[in-house]
Amino acid sequence: MADLxxxxxxxxxxxxxxxxxxxxxYGGEFLxxxxxxxxxxxxxxxxxxxxxxxxxxxxxRETYSGLLNxxxxxxxxxxxxxxxxxxVALKTSTPIIVNVCGGSDEEYLAVASIFDxxxxxxxxxxNISCPNVREGGSCPAQSPHDTGRVVKxxxxxxxxxxxxxxxxxxxxxxxxxxSAEEAGADAISVVNTFLGLALDIEKRRPVFKNFFAGxxxxxxxxxxxxxxxxxxxxVDIPVIGIGGxxxxxxxxxxxxxxxxxxxxxxxxxxxxxGSVRIIxxxxxxxxxxxIKSLEEIRGGLKI
Ligand SMILES: Cc1cc2nc3c(=O)[nH]c(=O)nc-3n(C[C@H](O)[C@H](O)[C@H](O)COP(=O)(O)O)c2cc1C
Numbered sequence: 001m002a003d004l005x006x007x008x009x010x011x012x013x014x015x016x017x018x019x020x021x022x023x024x025x026y027g028g029e030f031l032x033x034x035x036x037x038x039x040x041x042x043x044x045x046x047x048x049x050x051x052x053x054x055x056x057x058x059x060x061r062e063t064y065s066g067l068l069n070x071x072x073x074x075x076x077x078x079x080x081x082x083x084x085x086x087x088v089a090l091k092t093s094t095p096i097i098v099n100v101c102g103g104s105d106e107e108y109l110a111v112a113s114i115f116d117x118x119x120x121x122x123x124x125x126x127n128i129s130c131p132n133v134r135e136g137g138s139c140p141a142q143s144p145h146d147t148g149r150v151v152k153x154x155x156x157x158x159x160x161x162x163x164x165x166x167x168x169x170x171x172x173x174x175x176x177x178x179s180a181e182e183a184g185a186d187a188i189s190v191v192n193t194f195l196g197l198a199l200d201i202e203k204r205r206p207v208f209k210n211f212f213a214g215x216x217x218x219x220x221x222x223x224x225x226x227x228x229x230x231x232x233x234x235v236d237i238p239v240i241g242i243g244g245x246x247x248x249x250x251x252x253x254x255x256x257x258x259x260x261x262x263x264x265x266x267x268x269x270x271x272x273x274g275s276v277r278i279i280x281x282x283x284x285x286x287x288x289x290x291i292k293s294l295e296e297i298r299g300g301l302k303i
Contacts, residue, residue, distance in 0.1 A: 002286035003293040004279070006040055006261040008238045010161040010186050011095060011122065013040035013261060016251060016294060017279045020242055020263035021046050021099035021125065021165075022071065023216075024275075026081070028088045033272045036092035038279065040261060044081065046099040046127050049107050051077035056209045061198050066219030066244075067266050068196050070208040073101055078114045085120050095122035097163065105140075105150050109157055116158040124160045126151065126185075129167030129192040141167040141192075144179035155184035163240065165189040166231070168220075173227055174234035181235045189240040189263060190231050191224045217266035218244040225257050232258025232299055246274070248281025252291070258299040 006016035019030075021043040027036055036042065054074025061068045076084065085096060098115045102108030108126065115121045128150060129141040140146035147164070155162050164180040166173060168191040177188050193214025198207035207213075224243020232239045241259030245251060246267050254262045267274035291297055 002283055002291060004283055004286070006294055008161075008187055008240075008260055013095065015040040015279050015282070016255065016259075016261040017275050017282070018042060018097070018240065018261060018263045019268050019275050020265035021097075021127065022069075023265040023268045026084045026088060027096070028084070028091065030268075030272060031091060034276050036088075036094050038276050039094050040279075041095040041097055041122065043097040043099050043125055043263065044085070045075055046073050046101045047075050047078055047081045047111060048073060048101045048103070049078050049111050051075065051080060058207060061207055061213070063196070063198070063215065063217075063219060066215050066217035067269065068198050068208070068213040068215055069193065070210050070213040072210070078111045082114065082118060085115075085118065089120035096120060097123045097125050099125045099127050099165070100154075101127050102150075105153050108150055109154055112154045112158050112160075112162075116160050121160065123163055123186075124154075124158065125163040125165050125189060126154060127165050127192070129165055129169075139167065141165075141176060142170060144172075144175045147176050148179040148183040151180050151183035151185050161186040163187040163189050165192055167192050168223065168227055168243075169195050174230050177231045177235050181237050185237060187238040187240055187260075188231055188235060189242055190227050191220070191243050194220055194223065216244070218246055220244045221246075221250065225253060228254055228259050229257040229301070245278065248278055248283070248285045251278060251282045252285060252289075252297065255294050255298050256301050258301070260294075260298060 004015040055072030196215040221244030238260035241254030
């Protein structure tokens with residue numbers, strides 16, 4: 001049987017499939033569907049220092065083969081999340097990743113510091129690519145300079161491995177990824193959602209109060225795959241590929257493009273057991289194609 005382990009350097013995961021932030025609740029919600037131990041790791045919904053209500057409805061709209069969301073990072077705040085994590089960690093030994101948000105560099109550091117002290121947390125994912133927050137949200141992923149500054153600050157003052165999650169809504173993602181690497185990031189995750197627009201023709205208004213919303217799902221897969229390939233060629237740290245992954249075949253495409261592991265997002269919303277199906281399909285396809293390990297094909301795209 002194929003070896004499914006995914007090597008991120010600082011940690012080895014039993015398989016490459018990691019449910020993505022915001023699409024998997026806080027993990028515990030999925031316990032009635034499957035054993036969380038089946039996953040490579042999982043990411044908590046993004047968290048700020050204080051509790052947030054998020055954006056006014058509507059928050060979700062389906063598109064052709066995709067999903068637009070404007071949740072606005074609703075959540076219990078960092079202290080509230082520590083309790084939730086302690087509870088879910090009792091039910092699984094799968095590594096837990098906290099998605100750290102902030103409205104300023106200081107807030108990013110304050111949130112990261114709270115989870116840095118928790119043994120139940122394996123890694124931090126710095127979400128510097130907030131597409132759905134209009135006020136009080138900083139988006140350092142818009143520039144190499146801001147990315148470098150916030151990553152350096154958090155990295156120098158925390159101990160946990162730091163994944164930096166980048167926005168696709170930029171003109172030179174390779175430069176931004178390079179800046180995150182230089183500032184000490186242990187891995188890069190790409191991509192967060194693409195900005196999109198939904199219109200209501202009757203009201204002649206945008207559907208979402210925030211105007212733009214974040215597009216995810218199969219619609220973005222080719223775009224995400226291109227970015228993963230670009231970033232994997234620009235940095236030496238591991239890249240975690242995200243965007244429209246729905247099948248085991250998609251997983252292997254991202255690995256071939258250079259990803260060391262992947263995150264599954266929208267699939268968890270439309271099919272709660274989707275991530276487990278994807279793990280099984282990845283294994284079956286590797287056996288079928290006689291691929292012995294992920295390392296055998298990682299970044300091995302023939303050009
Ligand atoms: C409803 C929803 C909420 C999300 N919330 C977060 C979040 O809190 N933090 C974050 O970094 N990304 C968030 N994302 C982005 C996903 O983690 C992922 O990067 C994106 O959906 C692309 O993957 P997919 O096409 O497989 O869904 C959210 C996505 C959706 C659909």
